[in-house]
Amino acid sequence: MLKNWIKTVVLAASLLSASSAFAFTEGKDFKALSKPMPVAVAGKQEVIEFFWYGCPHCYAVEPHVEAWAAKLPKDVNFRRVHVMWDGRNDMEGHAKIFLALQALGLDGKHQQAVMKAIQTDRIELRNEAKLLEWVKSQGIDVAKFKAVYNGFSTNAQLKNLAAMTRDYQIDGVPTFIVNGKWVTSPAMVGAEDATITKMLDELIAKGRKAPAAKKK
Numbered sequence: 001m002l003k004n005w006i007k008t009v010v011l012a013a014s015l016l017s018a019s020s021a022f023a024f025t026e027g028k029d030f031k032a033l034s035k036p037m038p039v040a041v042a043g044k045q046e047v048i049e050f051f052w053y054g055c056p057h058c059y060a061v062e063p064h065v066e067a068w069a070a071k072l073p074k075d076v077n078f079r080r081v082h083v084m085w086d087g088r089n090d091m092e093g094h095a096k097i098f099l100a101l102q103a104l105g106l107d108g109k110h111q112q113a114v115m116k117a118i119q120t121d122r123i124e125l126r127n128e129a130k131l132l133e134w135v136k137s138q139g140i141d142v143a144k145f146k147a148v149y150n151g152f153s154t155n156a157q158l159k160n161l162a163a164m165t166r167d168y169q170i171d172g173v174p175t176f177i178v179n180g181k182w183v184t185s186p187a188m189v190g191a192e193d194a195t196i197t198k199m200l201d202e203l204i205a206k207g208r209k210a211p212a213a214k215k216k
Contacts, residue, residue: 024199030184037168037180044077045204048177050170052083053094053125058174059115060192065174066112068197076204080107083173084161092158093126094118099157100149106140113138178203181210 024030039046049065051058069078082098084091097114101107117123117134125131128149135145148154168177175185176196184199186192 024189024202029189029199030178030182030203031188033177033181033183034169035167037177039077039180040079041077044075045207046177046179047076047078047200047204048168049078049080050083050165050168050173050175050177051080052091052173053097053114053118054091055173056119057186057192059112059119061174061186061196062112062115064194064197068194068200069108075208080111081164082161083165083170084158085165085170086162090126093131095158095161096149096154097125097131099154099161100145103148103154104140104144110138110140176200179207181207 026032051062072078080098082091082095084095094114098107101110101114114125118125123130123134125134131149132142132146136142168175168183172185172187174196175183176199177183178200182203184196184203186196189195189199
């Protein structure tokens with residue numbers, strides 16, 4: 001009698017665990033890119049986050065992404081790309097902030113801080129004077145930041161961001177690309193929480209079974 005009861009409890013626990021597991025569907029929660037893209041680092045799994053500092057959906061999901069990124073294994077290369085849509089000149093100032101912080105190795109550290117300044121504190125960071133005041137408040141070397149922000153290289157890289165946005169066919173943010181093969185987003189999985197990082201983990205596991213394309 002006791003053995004049968006134990007078996008029943010174990011079976012029920014197993015069924016509960018299975019029902020609470022995340023199950024993602026291709027075509028709904030993620031889909032294959034129409035044109036596969038090469039990864040930046042051969043031999044590594046790759047996740048690219050396309051985002052915009054001014055996007056409230058990016059801001060909502062970013063804490064979950066940062067927590068996930070902090071625990072990634074060494075075989076995963078995670079990188080962010082600030083989106084640049086053609087005809088959207090209002091994005092250029094934000095993209096330049098990203099490129100300047102990236103050049104100084106500070107983009108990851110200040111990712112959420114920039115979004116908070118723009119979306120919560122309502123600081124117009126596309127105004128250079130206000131931007132530099134904010135940069136100073138963050139303890140960033142203002143002279144170094146300004147030099148990079150207005151540098152020729154940063155302006156040239158804006159074209160690279162626009163090209164990547166077109167090449168990956170990004171029409172909304174945040175959007176995640178895994179191994180240059182699959183695309184997913186909070187909109188696709190239906191939640192702006194850790195569900196998206198579980199989706200990314202599943203695609204990474206899928207990628208380990210099918211190696212990513214090598215960089216050309």
